[in-house]
Each structure stands twice: as structure tokens, then as C-alpha cells.
Amino acid sequence: MTAAAPASGAAEPAPPRRRRGHRIRTGRIGVHAFLLTVSLAFLAPLLLAVYASLRPYEETSEHGYFSLPRKLSFDYYQRAFSDSEMTKYFINTLLIAVPGVLITLFFASFTAFCVARLRVRGSLLLLMLFTAGNLLPQQVIVTPLYVLFNRIPLPYWMSDSMTMFDSYWAVLSVQIGFQIGFCVFVLANYMRTLPQEILEAAIVDGAGVWTQYLRITLPLCRPALAALGTLQFTWMYNDFLWALVFISDGDKLPVTSALNNLRGQFFTDYNLLAAGSVIVALPTLIVFLLLQRHFIAGLTLGAGKG
Numbered sequence: 001m002t003a004a005a006p007a008s009g010a011a012e013p014a015p016p017r018r019r020r021g022h023r024i025r026t027g028r029i030g031v032h033a034f035l036l037t038v039s040l041a042f043l044a045p046l047l048l049a050v051y052a053s054l055r056p057y058e059e060t061s062e063h064g065y066f067s068l069p070r071k072l073s074f075d076y077y078q079r080a081f082s083d084s085e086m087t088k089y090f091i092n093t094l095l096i097a098v099p100g101v102l103i104t105l106f107f108a109s110f111t112a113f114c115v116a117r118l119r120v121r122g123s124l125l126l127l128m129l130f131t132a133g134n135l136l137p138q139q140v141i142v143t144p145l146y147v148l149f150n151r152i153p154l155p156y157w158m159s160d161s162m163t164m165f166d167s168y169w170a171v172l173s174v175q176i177g178f179q180i181g182f183c184v185f186v187l188a189n190y191m192r193t194l195p196q197e198i199l200e201a202a203i204v205d206g207a208g209v210w211t212q213y214l215r216i217t218l219p220l221c222r223p224a225l226a227a228l229g230t231l232q233f234t235w236m237y238n239d240f241l242w243a244l245v246f247i248s249d250g251d252k253l254p255v256t257s258a259l260n261n262l263r264g265q266f267f268t269d270y271n272l273l274a275a276g277s278v279i280v281a282l283p284t285l286i287v288f289l290l291l292q293r294h295f296i297a298g299l300t301l302g303a304g305k306g
Contacts, residue, residue, distance in 0.1 A: 053275035076275035108183030226294030
């Protein structure tokens with residue numbers, strides 16, 4: 001007597017479930033290993049500078065920078081801050097970076113609002129002009145700007161030299177002029193993703209242009225503004241070219257020039273110089289940590305949109 005054949009509609013037994021660990025693909029492990037390697041490569045100079053700044057120069061000169069430490073201290077940080085007069089140079093940098101960031105974001109956000117949210121004739125051409133300005137090498141116009149700023153008069157209360165040359169106004173105007181194009185491009189693309197119905201409802205309620213800009217559009221652009229603010233502060237803070245060209249008075253130079261005061265005429269203590277470099281880099285790190293949440297949100301703008 002033969003066994004009955006299984007019914008054609010009967011379900012076949014399910015294959016055994018694989019372990020969760022087997023689901024991890026080799027490619028994913030390779031990606032994480034690559035990202036970890038790149039991260040360590042970028043952090044290596046900073047970590048080496050911090051490590052060297054905590055060790056005496058005599059020890060590193062005898063045993064090398066990659067040797068085990070015999071003594072660690074923060075003496076170099078105190079010396080670097082006092083010997084280079086960093087307080088004065090920090091104030092000089094803030095007088096350039098803080099107004100520069102605020103003015104750049106204000107003009108860029110309002111221009112992007114006109115281009116993206118208002119029906120302005122020639123808005124696409126205007127956006128292309130702002131974007132094309134970023135392609136111009138800055139070094140090309142150093143000499144024309146140098147001559148121009150020496151011929152633009154300013155009152156004494158604005159500039160000791162009675163011209164834009166040797167004043168913060170020259171550096172500030174160049175920083176704003178070069179950075180505003182990038183900000184307009186980013187903000188205009190972001191504002192186009194905002195629902196148009198929000199502005200239409202505000203117009204129906206009688207909102208004017210400034211109300212649409214200040215009370216409706218800007219609050220929605222907070223992640224983008226925070227991300228751009230972090231980048232702009234970092235770029236303006238670290239810049240040294242324009243201050244070196246347009247400022248002749250050493251007391252007006254930014255904090256990046258304070259590192260030159262740590263160099264000796266015949267001998268340079270590179271551990272002391274490393275401590276000064278770490279101190280100079282701290283403000284940008286603090287700004288990033290304070291705006292980290294908004295900065296990451298700004299980097300992922302539009303990631304979830306179809």
C-alpha cells in the first residue's frame with residue numbers, strides 16, 4: 001500500500017532562519033573600515049599636535065615624537081597664550097568673523113528668498129551670477145583690490161589710515177563678497193523645498209514681504225542657516241590671506257598671525273608652536289559642538305524627500 005501523495009496546495013516547509021550575524025555583508029564591513037581609516041587619517045595631525053604640545057621639547061628631540069612620554073604637562077599652553085598675546089588677536093579675529101557671518105547670512109538669505117520664493121524676473125540669471133562668482137580664484141583680484149582700497153576714503157573714526165586699506169572694513173567686505181554667493185546658492189535650493197502653501201496662506205492673511213521673510217521663511221531655514229553659519233565662521237576665522245594683504249598694522253592682524261610670535265629668530269620650539277595651534281583651533285571646535293545638532297541636520301537637508 002503506497003503513501004498518499006501530498007496535496008498540490010500544501011505549503012512547503014520554510015527554510016531555516018539564518019543567524020542575525022550572517023546578515024552583515026562583507027561590503028558593509030569594508031565601508032566601515034574605509035571610513036574609520038579616513039577618519040583616523042584626518043585626525044592624526046591634530047592628535048599628534050596635542051600629543052607633542054604636552055611633552056617637553058628636550059624629550060621629543062632626544063627620543064622622537066612617536067616615543068612613549070616621560071612627562072606630560074600643560075606648561076606649553078600657558079606659555080603659548082601669554083607669549084603670543086593671543087587675547088588681542090582673538091578679539092581682532094572676532095571683529096572680522098562675527099559681523100562677517102551675520103551680514104553674509106542676512107544678505108544671502110534675503111537674496112535667496114527673492115530668488116526662490118518671490119516671482120522676480122531674471123531670478124534664475126541672478127542665481128547663476130552668484131554661483132559663477134564662486135568660480136573666480138580669489139588670488140586673481142588681490143592686486144586690483146589692494147589699489148582700490150588705498151583709494152577709497154573713510155572717516156577717521158572708521159579707519160586710522162583714512163582709507164579702507166589697513167582697516168577691518170577691507171577684510172570684512174572681501175569676506176562677505178566671496179562667501180555670499182555660496183550661501184545664496186545653498187539657501188535658494190533649500191527654500192525651493194519649502195511648501196508654497198505656507199506663503200500663500202500668509203499673503204491671504206495680509207503678510208508683507210518682510211513678514212514672509214523674517215517670521216515665516218527664516219524660522220523654517222534654521223538648520224540650513226546653522227550649517228552655513230558654522231562653515232562661514234570656520235572659513236573666516238581660519239583665513240589669513242586677506243588680512244595679510246590689506247592690514248599693515250601688526251596689532252590688527254587676526255589670531256592666525258599670533259603663531260608667528262612663537263617662532264624664534266634662531267630657534268623654534270615646535271612643541272610650543274603645536275600648543276599655540278591647538279589653542280587657535282579651539283574656538284572653531286567649540287562653535288561646531290554648540291551647533292552640532294543643527295549642522296548635521298543642515299547636511300542632511302532633503303535626504304528624505306522624493
